[in-house]
Amino acid sequence: MPDEMVSVREVFNLDSDLKVAAFREADEHVPEVDPAYRFNHDVTLAILAAFTRNRRMLLQGLHGTGKSTHIEQVAARLNWPCVRVNLDGHISRLDLVGRDTVVLKDGKQITEFQEGIVPWAIQRPVALILDEYDAGRPDVMFVIQRLLERDGKLTLLDQNRVLDVHPGFRLFATANTVGLGNLNGMYHGVQRLNHAQIDRWNIVAALNHPPAEDEIGIVLARVPELDDAAGRKLVASMVSVAKLTRDGFRVGDLSTLMSPRTVITWAENIGIFGDAGKAFQLSFVNKCDEAEQPLIAEYFQRCFDRELEAPRTSGYLPAEPHPAAAFAVAAG
Template sequence: MSSADFGLDLDWMPEPLAVESPHIPSLDPAFRFEPQTTRAILAGFRFNHRVLIQGLHGSGKSSHVEQVASRLGWPLMRVNLDSHVSRLDLIGKDTIVVQDGQQVTAFQEGILPWAMQQPMALLLDEYDAGRPDVLFVIQRLLEADGRLTLSDQNRVIEPHPQFRLFATCNTLGLGDETGLYAGTQVLNQAQLDRWTSVCRLDFMDEASEVQLLLDKTQRLSGEDAALMVRFAAMTRDSFRAGDLSILMSPRGLLHWAQGSAIFGGLLAAVDYTFLNRLHRDERALAEEMLQALGLRAD
């Protein structure tokens, strides 16, 4: 494994792990790495940096970490920090178990103690949607030594030498300026300062997205792929201008390509994968974009 496998030229690389684990992500041979983000992720694995990746939905934040981990043979656990994940879920709690026919109380470790005691990359998705009490638990892992104190158990857990921590977010913790991401919040700047590296991941350039579609969907023509990517770029420009409230992400493009084979063409599929998500006035604008590209929506 060399940096060239990731499209980079580095004089350092993390060592692949020689472990067998069901938590090693599946390999996507067609995945396309963004250089700056990939460099930061590799540094996270090599130098134990804490890496936070920000970007719009569908830009490939989590997939970048997963695909680097897959190529390094590094087990990875994803945790979505939605409003239902509690402090007890992360640290652990007392539960009633049956031992020798008797009901007894035993401490059941949470996600953090379990993950940090083994070779494992922990990926915290939707980091900017986490509850404050949950984020303050995570803050302990962002310290230099990365120890986790379980005060109820009078234990201090030392992280495994090959434990790594990553997170993804849609905002930079400064609030949601777009109105797209309900549930996100302003984050504690003292905690954000503890992340070693912060990356901004944007969408791929058009040529890379066209190639991604062709790699992922064998029946798609180059002409159709280019048209689809051009439409996606137009929705993103309109989103930035405030004319559309949603945009077509690379994930949406893949759904569109897959749907075209099922529903009988690009026009039929774009209804299901994008147009039906829009407000009536926005849909009219999107249909005008399709017409400008030579497609007429029903």
């Protein structure tokens, strides 16, 4: 179990007098600390409450806002072991619980039960993060439903065993929706979740786009070569473009939007291509519907006070038609 209490103010640089439980020593499953990471105040306090008070937490938000990374970076500073599992459509119940496999022992092949990630995690002081929680298959989702109870245990039917949960085990999940399905067309493949299961999560927090000043700080922390007067002005213009795409999406003018991840990618690509317009084209514009690209170019012009150059063609001239082809057309 955690063996020390640390100050939230000192460790996370947040305006709070809280002290939270942590481990003195890190093991191989503790994520690496990112010293440049910026913490969201309210979400961080919610995550810390989940770690300290053993609450099951669901973190919801739009893509690219760093939901899983946020949990990982809190765990890294608490030296809390952390494992992520992506609930894509190929993850089955057997992958989570375990299955019988053929192994070689003493030169003979025998059948042996191999535990899945869930039995392994619940018996250890580990924070298990279920990524893309709303994309999981229904049979997979019901595997973890019992774990969401206050005294949740896991029953292995194949082994006739009931596993007690380690007091240091913590359960988190991240999702783009709150179990309502693909309402706006952005998240194909997500499922409508059982409300009885959603109701079992003790804490549900939202992590969406940060304020402009915070987003500028996040981008500069990721791309420190832009952290000068000219670079800060450039990044401020980039964040303004991103905000316009989000406003356009909100009112139905655009079918996609720029996430903070996209802004960071744009800033990194500026270092590669040396031009904000070219990097913008390759980082975001080419992902958008062709009919919406003039509006996105207008957003760029508003924030950068210059036109977004159209991409150049290949430069190859079309080949001259073969004389036989011309003759065939005339004869026809």
